[in-house]
Amino acid sequence: MQSYNLNHLRELEAESMFVIREVAAQFEKPALLFSGGKDSIVMLHIAVKAFHPARVPFPLLHIDTGHNFPETLAFRDNLVKKLGARLVVGYVQESINKGRAVEETGPQASRNILQTVTLLDTIEEHGFDALMGGGRRDEEKARAKERFFSHRDDFGQWDPKNQRPELWNIFNSRKKMGEHFRVFPLSNWTEMDVWQYVLLENIEMPSLYFSHYRECLNRKGTLLARSEYVKLMEGEKWEKMRIRFRTIGDMSCTGATVSPASSLEEIILEVAAARQTERGSRADDKRSETAMEDRKKEGYF
Amino acid sequence: MKNVSENGYLDMELLRFTTAGSVDDGKSTLIGRLLYDSKSIFEDQYEAIKVSSERRGETGVNLALLTDGLRAEREQGITIDVAYRYFATPKRKFIIADTPGHIQYTRNMVTGASTANLAVILVDARKGVVEQTKRHAFISSLLGIPHLVICINKMDLLEYDQQVFERIKKEFQAFASKLKVQDIQFVPISALKGDNVVEKSQNMPWYGGPTLMYLLETIHIGSDLNLVDCRFPVQYVIRPQSDEYHDYRGYAGRVAGGIFKPGDHVMVLPSGFTSRIKAIDGPDGPVKEAFTPMSVTIRLEDELDISRGDMLVRVNNVPEVSQDIDMMICWMNPVKLKSNGKYSIRHTTREARCVIKNILYKVDVNTLHRIQEDKEVGMNDIARISLRTTVPLFFDKYQINRHTGSVILIDEGTNETVGAGMII
Incomplete structure (x- = not known):
């Protein structure tokens, strides 16, 4: 007997395709936030399917902190070229030069928070009315209550206490002048789903996700990779470790995990056995209990 | 590839369910147990909520803090909004729409239920079927959830007495005969002690049925889809x-x-x-x-x-095509529904404007009685209305097709989603 059931990955894929097409249909000037991390790569992969054989009808937007892993930028440029996509880059350095943002100082300085300024300025400059992000509800507790279509006021702020109810698959994109939406097509995916899908679809991933040897320091349990953006504090030293990254942000705040997993299969088995969340290694989330919510309210990703 | 595909990980079914229960009936404990026993709570999450629980002077670890992620929720100790949680067993991947116990209950439960294949309703064995149980069952039925699992909880406090279970089951069945739910299952559990949640209880040998987890993993959802009307x-x-x-x-x-x-x-x-x-x-x-x-x-x-x-x-099976539509509506906004008011309406991928022609009655969600004398429809009210759209919609009855039978109403001034409608 023929079975009319999609498996979980195909159902998630179908849901994400639907959401991405809704964005293209309901908004005038959407863009897809592309960080070069696994979630945005998967989101882009699905966007390509959603409009095939036409090109993806919106540009990719990358907010460049200037503190990227070189691997990320190379991967980004390569993919953009392969797809013939349009890429818009907002530079945090420009925001600093213009005096729109002030660089943090000290050994733990990060440009993580500054990205919000650059992001909101770029949205305004290009007149984007919807940005698709790879955020997932399983990632972090403030994201667990996020909508697929998430409204932002004209200051780019999120009001978590006052979100529009979202029912069935009917999305309300109405907004006033100057307001915009953040849309999360991968809302219902987990870290495991993402990796399983990458394996199923054989999607190319940046080498940072696979086990390799790298000089790192251990700062309160967070392993930071050696770069000009991370300065040694007292008692710290660089050590060669066998690591991989579970999440990729900028070099100043993304922690590595010690891991021998060098293939997709091994990563999936590792994720299945993991006892720490992937963002557990993110220094940016550790600043306070509600660090993510506070940044999101201001207009963060 | 060997291990991964042998485990069947790449080929699981997806089950979306919602959980309903009143205050203190052990819903957080139950969800905590499902997540904990399926190894879906991570050490750093557990550590973080343990620290928070201690800081608040609570004894034990408060699992509600796992998803009461918003600052306001933590400060006030309440859940404001539907939270989505995820876990998987080797058989299925689950999405839980966890709806808060009392604040704006109807609005939140309707939202959570709109995408669910199954609803878990908790009943405190000491209290039996109460008004809230009826409300939960009614909303599940109204939203067309095909499967209900009634968990009769806290059996440990009543010495795992079969009589209690049978009595509550009978009580619920009597009420449920008025509803349109096809499949109702009953499981006696203790969420706290773990009886019949994941592991079969040794304390209730008289119960020969499945555990809650077994039901969640195996309930047949393949025939819930409408495969007839294209x-x-x-x-x-x-x-x-x-x-x-x-x-x-x-x-x-x-x-x-x-x-x-x-x-x-x-x-x-x-x-x-x-x-x-x-x-x-x-x-x-x-x-x-x-x-x-x-x-x-x-x-x-x-x-x-x-x-x-x-x-x-x-060609030989067309939906209804009309501008005059009758529906049950759940109101989700503090500003009341306006009779003769105009709203923006969304149905499938179609958008139109509409005017409210008539408010026929409100439903008392606890007794299912129709209220004809009071037609003020405010936040959390459920009412039967008729409206007229500016262009025809192509629709089916909600009970026949949830996708083509549902609409949302939007206030054109504030752009907020104010109503959820189910066509009858």
Whole structure:
């Protein structure tokens, strides 16, 4: 007997395709936030399917902190070229030069928070009315209550206490002048789903996700990779470790995990056995209990 | 690849369920146990909520803090909004829409129930079927959830007495006969002690049925989809501007009902033109058939004028086409529903304006009685209304098809989603 059931990955894929097409249909000037991390790569992969054989009808937007892993930028440029996509880059350095943002100082300085300024300025400059992000509800507790279509006021702020109810698959994109939406097509995916899908679809991933040897320091349990953006504090030293990254942000705040997993299969088995969340290694989330919510309210990703 | 595919990880079914319960009936404990026993709570999450619980002077670890993620929720110790949680066993992946106990209950439960295949309703064995239990069952039925699992909790406090279980079961069945739910199961549990949640209870040998987890893993959801009435709301028209695909014109969308195949004779609504399906493109190329909830692109033999908001259906099975529509509405906004008021309405991929013609009655969600004398419809109220749209909608009854039977109403001044409608 023929079975009319999609498996979980195909159902998630179908849901994400639907959401991405809704964005293209309901908004005038959407863009897809592309960080070069696994979630945005998967989101882009699905966007390509959603409009095939036409090109993806919106540009990719990358907010460049200037503190990227070189691997990320190379991967980004390569993919953009392969797809013939349009890429818009907002530079945090420009925001600093213009005096729109002030660089943090000290050994733990990060440009993580500054990205919000650059992001909101770029949205305004290009007149984007919807940005698709790879955020997932399983990632972090403030994201667990996020909508697929998430409204932002004209200051780019999120009001978590006052979100529009979202029912069935009917999305309300109405907004006033100057307001915009953040849309999360991968809302219902987990870290495991993402990796399983990458394996199923054989999607190319940046080498940072696979086990390799790298000089790192251990700062309160967070392993930071050696770069000009991370300065040694007292008692710290660089050590060669066998690591991989579970999440990729900028070099100043993304922690590595010690891991021998060098293939997709091994990563999936590792994720299945993991006892720490992937963002557990993110220094940016550790600043306070509600660090993510506070940044999101201001207009963060 | 060996280990991964042997574990069946790449090929699981997805089950979306909602949990309902009143205050203090152990809902957090139950969800905590499902997540904990399926190893879906991570050490750093557990450590973080342990620290928070201690800081608040609570004894034990408060699992509600896992998803009461918002600052206001933590400060006030309440859950404000529906939270989505995820876990998986080797058999299925689960999405829980966890709805808060009392604040704006109806609005939140309706939201959580709108996408659920199954509802878990908790009943405190000491209290039996109370008003809130009836409300939960009624909303589940109204939202067309095909499976209800009634967990009679805290059996440990009543010495695991079979009589208690049977009495509550009978009480619930008497009430449920008024509802439209096909499949109702009863499980005696102790969420705290773990009886019949994941592991079979040694304390209730008289119960020969499955555990809650076994039900969640095995309940047959394949036949819940409408595979009979073919409905394809057009979402987006794909027209590549390239030489290679110069003549390509595809209608992208998600199948909302039935099974579409190349060669099928289809009609386009509202124009009424007919054609045959030339090809169906799935995410990975042409497919032989498309069914709910697949996202595909349909190509037709003839060039017709079709745009977003139109619907492809089978020639011999068309939905209702009308501007006058009756529905049950759940109101979700502090500003009351206005009789003769105008709203923006969204249905499948179609958008229109509408005017409220009549408010027939409100429903007392605790007793199911119709209230005719008071027709003020405010936040959390459920009412039967009729409205008229500016353009015809193509719809089915909600009980026949949840995709083509549902609408939302939007306030044109504030742009907020104010009502959720189920067509009758």
